[in-house]
Each structure stands twice: as C-alpha cells, then as structure tokens.
Amino acid sequence: MIRNTRAARLPVPLAVALAALAAPALAKTSGPSSDWGFELGAGTDNRSKAASKSGNDGYVFGAATWESADGRFYAGPGFETIQAGGSRFETELVAGYRPEAWGYAFDLSLAYKNRWDVDPGYDADGWELTGDISRAVGPAEARLQVQYSPDAAGSTRSFTWVEAQLAWAFSPRLEGSAAVGRREQDGAPDYTGWNAGVTYALTDALALDLRYHDTDAHTFGEQYEKALVAEVAYAF
Template identity: 70%
Template sequence: MTRSTVLLPLSLAALLAASPALAQTATGGDWSFEIGTGTDNRSKNASKSGNDGYAFGSATWESGDGLFYAGPAFQTIQSGGSNLEAELVAGYQPEAFGYQFDFSLAYKNRLDADPGYDAETVELTADISRSIGPARAGLQLQYAPQAAGSTESFTWVEGEVGWAFSDRIDASVAVGRREQDNGPDYTGWNAGVTLAMTDAIALDLRYYDTSAHADGEQYEDALVAKVAYAF
C-alpha cells in the first residue's frame, strides 16, 4: 500500500470525525471567500514558488458560534513538476482565559506532480494567541508525519509579536524554527506591515530571511508584497 492510499483516507476520517460537532453548530453558519496574489509564495519563510509570483484563494465555512471552520483552498507553486497545491482544512478555535486557540488539520495535494514525486501531506497545527490593547503575541506549533517532496516528517515552532497602530495598520515580527528529516533544519524570520486599504482589500509588505541560504534559492531573503481581497 502506497502512502497516497493511506494519507487520504486518514485525513478524510479525521475530518469526518469532527462532522457531528460541526453539524450541531451548522445553523447560522456563514461562508467567506478570499483571493489574492503576491510576488513570492512564502511558507515558513522559504519560497514555494521558485521566488516568483503566485496566486491563492480559499472558501471557508464558519459555524454560527465561530468555533468551527472548514473549507478548500489553493495556491500556485513550483515544486516537483506541480504548479498548483490544493488543500482541505478543518479546525476548532475556542477562546479561554483570555487566550485564543486554533487547532486544525489540513490535507494538501500538489496536483499533476512528476511521477514518483511525493505529492501529498497532512499537517497538524496548533495556534495560541493573546491580545492586550493594540499589542498581541502568538505561538504556532505544527507537525507533519510525512511532508510533500523528499522531506519526511517535520516540526515547526514559531513565535510572533504584533502591534495594531490603528484599525487599518498592523505590524508584526515572527521567528520560527523548522526541524525536518531528509531536509535542512533552519531558523527563519519575517517582519512587515499590513495595510487594510478598504474593509475588503488588504496589502501586506514583508521581509523574509532564513539561516539556510546555502541550501538553495528558496531559502534566500526576499521582500514580498501581497494583496488579498476578502468577501
């Protein structure tokens, strides 16, 4: 049995396991959508688009009480012969003791990848954050038992601090560490500003860098601009 025939059923089973809770809160739920483009597709501070521009989009259903969400997404990439990564994600985002939590499971597939390329992965993510006035801080923990491509399992830990200068202007700095099997371990960081140009359109300008320049162009530093339209 191949890994592809194992990952997809396991991912779907985990998503379906949450369906009773989702169904209980489905009444009054809403859909939201986002599309956008950027000068480079950065994930964990490294490029997924060959340091070229990319497009992305998502459709997200959220329960009436705001606790549960689920939906598909896509982003253009350049990896293993694939130019498009599709994603299905489901999550639970409670609030307790003044902290916001977000626990999610994502299944990702790099479509039309070269034969023999490992195109699928499942990622487990836990986020915790807290805001006090204009200041906020967050911590993200992520694990994949088998990543796409030649990388096997990996862990990602990232801390972020931010400051809302106004309802329209927000700045943040984040530092993360990726440990992976059959791939370079590295530290990455980014700093930037997000400007809400309207209630629906946001512009993000951010500088990225990593400690793994010697491991390829995708790990080199870059100034990235991104615009997103939410509706």
C-alpha cells in the same frame, strides 16, 4: 501516507466554483448565523515558513471557508500556485476549532495538502497538524504556533515548525508584525526563518501586506534566500 489519486481530482477553478454554489444551501442547513467566506489574492513570492514555494516567483491563492454560528468551527478548500516537483498547483482541505479560555485564543486545525501533476516518483501529498495560542493586550498581540507533519510532500518526511510572533495595531487599518521560527525536518535542511512587515487594510475587504523574509540556510538553495514580498488579498 495517502498517495496521489488522479481520478479523485477536480480542477481548481471548478472546485472553487462548486464551493461557491454550495454555500447558500449549506448555510441554510447549518443555521441562520453560519456563513461562508471567500478570499482571493496574489503575491510576488509564495513564502511558507520563511522559504519560497514558488521558485521566488509570483503566485496566486484562494480559499472558501465555512464557519459555524459561534465562530468556533471552520472548514473548507483552498489552493495556491507553487513550483515543486513539476507541480504548479497545491490544494488543501482544512478543518479547525477555535476555542477561548483563560484570556487566550486557541486555533487547532488539521489540513490535507495535495500537489497536482507532479513528476513520476514525487511524493505529492501530506497531512499537517497546527496549533496556535494567542493573546491580545490593548494594541499588542502575541502568538505561538506549533505545526507537525508525519510525512510532508516532496523529499521531506516528518517536520516540526515552531514560530513566535508579535504584532502591534498602529491604527484600525495598519498593523505591524514580526515572527521567528525554527523548522526541524527529516529529509530536508533544518533552519531558522524570520519575517517582519506591515499589513494595511485599504477597505474592509481589501488588504495589502509588505514583508521581509529571511533564513539562515542560504547555502541550501534560492528558496531560502532573503526576499521582500508584497501581497494583496480580497475577502468577500
């Protein structure tokens, strides 16, 4: 476990600004077809693995992602607002690889997550390994995700999350999807969570998502209760 190091931090707006300023130079040195992409968004609740990370309140998020010329490698920083252990911001650095084989698409990534300005004694950071396998047939797509952390932030130590998702493209702009997952964790409740909703692309850059989330762990706190969540995301 890497402990929180205050001296190494940058404010979130500054980190995103530096990534934006570095993008043209990095794109040139990486080849003419490599590229940076950016995303900003907001939602009525920050749901992760069906549970709330923002105290069932609204949140904002953003990311800057570099992608290789062939689209297989990617890396970059991101942030989101949360409510946990006294912290209101969580940042991450992620790197991944997206190969294809036998008609399936794979996405393998490693992320380092860090919660800022936590209460004394709170475990502020952790590593997460994620593996996705998906396949599309016509308008339908199926995906299986397996995620593991040896020591997550907060009281949770190791955890495993396994989620299956089915999606259907009703039109080039409208997609519906549903997912169910199981989280087994050390130091926090085990539970099953699910969601279902629709995503609509208003433009090539602006998308809206409306989704219902729920778990079987309501007795463990408000973060596990059902919620209807609306999000908007702008990619550029």
